[in-house]
Amino acid sequence: MLRTLGAVAALTLTLPNPALADGHQTLLENAAIVDVETGNIRRGQNVLIEDGRIAAIGSRIGADSGAERIDLDGAFLLPGLTDSHVHLTSRADKHGLRRLTVSTPRAAISGVANAKTTLEAGFTTVRNLGAPGYADIDLRKAIDEGEVIGPRIVGAGQAISITGGHCGDATSLPYEDQIKGRAADGPWAARQKVRENKKYGADVIKFCATGGVLSPNTTINAQQFTLEEMKAITDEARALDLKVAVHAHGPRGIQSALDAGVDSVEHASMITDAGIAQAVEQGTYLSMDVYVSDYILSEGEAAGILEESLAKERQVGRFQRERFRVAVEAGANIAFGTDAGVYPHGTNARQFSKMVEWGMTPLQAIQASTVGNADLFGMSDEIGTITVGKFADFVAVPENPLDDVSVLEHVDFVMKNGAVYKNTLAD
Numbered sequence: 001m002l003r004t005l006g007a008v009a010a011l012t013l014t015l016p017n018p019a020l021a022d023g024h025q026t027l028l029e030n031a032a033i034v035d036v037e038t039g040n041i042r043r044g045q046n047v048l049i050e051d052g053r054i055a056a057i058g059s060r061i062g063a064d065s066g067a068e069r070i071d072l073d074g075a076f077l078l079p080g081l082t083d084s085h086v087h088l089t090s091r092a093d094k095h096g097l098r099r100l101t102v103s104t105p106r107a108a109i110s111g112v113a114n115a116k117t118t119l120e121a122g123f124t125t126v127r128n129l130g131a132p133g134y135a136d137i138d139l140r141k142a143i144d145e146g147e148v149i150g151p152r153i154v155g156a157g158q159a160i161s162i163t164g165g166h167c168g169d170a171t172s173l174p175y176e177d178q179i180k181g182r183a184a185d186g187p188w189a190a191r192q193k194v195r196e197n198k199k200y201g202a203d204v205i206k207f208c209a210t211g212g213v214l215s216p217n218t219t220i221n222a223q224q225f226t227l228e229e230m231k232a233i234t235d236e237a238r239a240l241d242l243k244v245a246v247h248a249h250g251p252r253g254i255q256s257a258l259d260a261g262v263d264s265v266e267h268a269s270m271i272t273d274a275g276i277a278q279a280v281e282q283g284t285y286l287s288m289d290v291y292v293s294d295y296i297l298s299e300g301e302a303a304g305i306l307e308e309s310l311a312k313e314r315q316v317g318r319f320q321r322e323r324f325r326v327a328v329e330a331g332a333n334i335a336f337g338t339d340a341g342v343y344p345h346g347t348n349a350r351q352f353s354k355m356v357e358w359g360m361t362p363l364q365a366i367q368a369s370t371v372g373n374a375d376l377f378g379m380s381d382e383i384g385t386i387t388v389g390k391f392a393d394f395v396a397v398p399e400n401p402l403d404d405v406s407v408l409e410h411v412d413f414v415m416k417n418g419a420v421y422k423n424t425l426a427d
Contacts, residue, residue, distance in 0.1 A: 025050050025067035026418055031077040031396070033057070033386055036370045039363045039402060043074065049392040052418035057388060072396055072413065075425055078366065079386055080124025080393030080416060081408065082373040083348050084287045085245075085266055087341030088114045088139060088153070089131045092295070098304040104133035111139045115150025117346040120422050122395040122411035125152040125373070125383055127337075129206045129245055129266065130159035130167065137201040149421065152393075154377050156245065157202035158182050160193045160233065165224040166212035166247060187232035190225070194236040205237045206245045206266075210253035213296070213312045220249035220269065220316055223256060230260035243378065245287070249316060251275065258284060264335055264376055268327070269320035276323075276330050285376045287337030288324045290358055291351035293317030295343035325359040334360070335376050336369035352405040362405040392418040396425065 028047040035042070048056040048063055063069065089111040094102055102110075111131070118126060128136040140153035161167035163183045184193040194205055209225055211218025218224075225233070230246075237244045243263040248254040251270050258265070258278050264285040265271070271279070271286070279286055296305060296313045328334060336355075338348045355365040374384025382391050396413035414422040 023051070024418070025055075025063045026392075027061070027063035027067050027069045028077070028394070028415075029069060029071050030074055031072040032074055032400075034076055034078045034366075034402070036079060036363070036366055036385060041076070041400070041402075045077075047077070047386070047392075047394075049415075049418045052392055054386065054388050054390055054392050057386065070420070070423070073425060075396040075398050075413065076400055077386065077394055077396045077413075078401065078408075079370045079384055079395075080391075080414075081122045081349065081369045081395055081411075082125040082127075082336065082377070082383065083118075083123050083338055083340060083369070084127045084264065084285070084335040084373050084376055085129050085289060085337030085339050086118070086126045086345070086348070087130060087339070088118065088126070088128050088150075088345070089135045090114075090341030092342065092344045093303050104135060107132050108135040108138065111135055112142075112148050112150075114341070114345040115139060115143060115148065115153075118340070118348065119149060119151045119416060120414060121346040121348060122408065122414050123151050123348055124391075124393040124395075124414070124416040125154070125377070125379070126340075127154040127156070127204060127245070127373075127377060129156045129204075129247075131155070131157070134158060134200045134202075140201075151416070152383075152391075154203045154379075155201070156204050156206040157197040157200055158193075159247070160184055160190065160197075160205070160207040162208075162224045162229075164218075165208055166210065166218050167206070167208035184229075187229050190229045190232045191236040194233055194240065194242070198240045198242060202242065204243050204245055205233065206247065207233050209246045209248040209257045210250040212247065212249065213309050213316065216306065216308060220312055221252070222250065223253040225253075225256075227256045227259060230256055230262075234260045234262060243376075249320075258282065264337075266337060267320065267339075269316045269323065271323050271327070273326065276327050276332055279327070280330055280332050283333060285333040285335040285372070286324075286327050287335035288320060288327070289337055289339040289351070290321050290324050291354040292339045292342050293320070294354075299343075321354075321358045324355075328359040328364070333372065333376075334364075334368045335373055336365070347409070349409040349411075352408055356405055362402050365405055366401060366408075391416075398425065 026049040046061040089107040136155040143150040159167035246257040
C-alpha cells in the first residue's frame with residue numbers, strides 16, 4: 001500500500017510542535033464571546049488557555065506573570081470553524097482529464113499546502129472524505145506531530161465505490177494506479193474495504209451510493225451498491241466504532257443509504273420529503289454543499305470540468321438548494337460541508353452566506369459549522385463551543401457575524417490548540 005507523506009515531510013522544514021509546553025498559559029483579553037448555542041454575546045471577556053485547552057472564562061480572569069497576553073480589542077470570538085466535507089489533497093484547477101495527470105505523491109504535496117490555507121481561513125477541524133493512497137491519514141499524522149501546519153483532520157482514507165462508480169472508479173481510461181483499492185462488489189467485499197480503511201487509520205468510512213457530478217460515465221440518479229451492500233458497510237463500520245458518510249445525489253441511493261443507517265448524507269441533492277422526514281426521525285445529518293454550484297458553473301470549464309459534468313450540475317444545483325430550504329424548515333440536522341477541493345481551499349466560509357440565502361439564520365449557519373459538526377464528528381466534548389475543558393480553537397472577527405455572516409469569509413484571528421496561526425486584528 002502506497003504511503004506517501006513521509007517522503008513529503010522529509011522535504012519540508014521541521015516546524016515547531018503546535019502542542020505548547022506543559023504549564024504554558026495564554027490569556028485572550030477583551031473578547032466579545034459569541035455563544036453559538038444561544039446567540040448571546042458576552043463582551044469584555046477574558047479566556048485563559050493552559051496546555052492547549054480552555055482553562056477559565058470571565059471578565060476578571062487573570063493569568064500568571066509569564067503568560068502570553070493577546071488583546072482582542074473587543075473582537076467577536078467564536079469556536080474554531082469546521083467543515084464536514086473537504087478533499088485537502090485535491091486542487092480546484094485539476095478537474096476532468098487533468099486529474100489523470102496527478103499522482104498520489106503529488107496530491108499529498110498539494111495536501112500540505114491546502115491544509116495550511118484551510119487552517120488560516122479559520123477551519124480548525126475538517127472531515128476529509130476521500131484521498132488517494134491514504135494521503136489524508138498521513139497528512140493527519142504529520143499535522144498532529146507538528147511537521148506541517150493544518151487543521152485537525154477526521155480522515156476517511158480511500159472512499160469506497162462499486163466497479164465503474166463514483167468515488168474513484170468511474171473513468172473508462174486505463175489508469176488503474178489512480179483507482180486501485182477503492183472498488184468493492186458484494187457485501188463481503190464491501191466489509192473488507194471497511195476493514196482495510198480501518199487498518200490504515202481511517203476515522204470515518206465514506207462510500208458512494210449514487211453517481212456523481214464530476215465523474216464520467218455515471219449519472220446522479222443511478223444507485224450504486226444494493227441495500228444489502230450498504231447495510232454490510234454500515235454494520236461493519238459500527239462494529240469497528242466508525243461513523244459512515246455517504247455520497248448520494250439521487251433519491252433512490254439516498255433512501256437506501258438512510259435505510260442502511262448512515263450517519264450523514266453528503267450532497268443529498270434530490271432528497272424527497274419522505275427522505276427528509278426519515279433523516280429528521282433518525283437524526284441523520286445532511287451535508288448539503290450549497291455553495292459549490294456557483295464555482296462549478298462560473299469557473300468550472302476553465303478548471304477543466306467536462307461538459308458532461310457541467311450539464312449534470314445545471315440539472316442538480318438549484319434543485320439541491322430548494323431541497324436544502326425544505327430540510328431546514330423541517331428541522332433536519334444540517335452539517336456544514338462544502339466539498340472544498342472542487343473549489344479553492346480557504347474559501348470554505350463562502351458557504352455561510354449561501355446557507356442564509358436558502359433559509360437559515362446566521363446563527364443556524366454558524367451552528368452547523370460548530371456544535372452541529374462537533375456532534376457529527378463525535379467530538380462534542382472537545383470542540384464546537386467556547387467551554388472550559390475543550391480545545392482552545394478560536395476564530396475572531398471585528399464585526400458581529402450574527403448581523404452579517406459573510407464577515408467569516410475573512411477571519412482576523414485563528415488559534416488551534418492554544419497556538420496562534422493568524423492575528424491581523426491590529427492591521
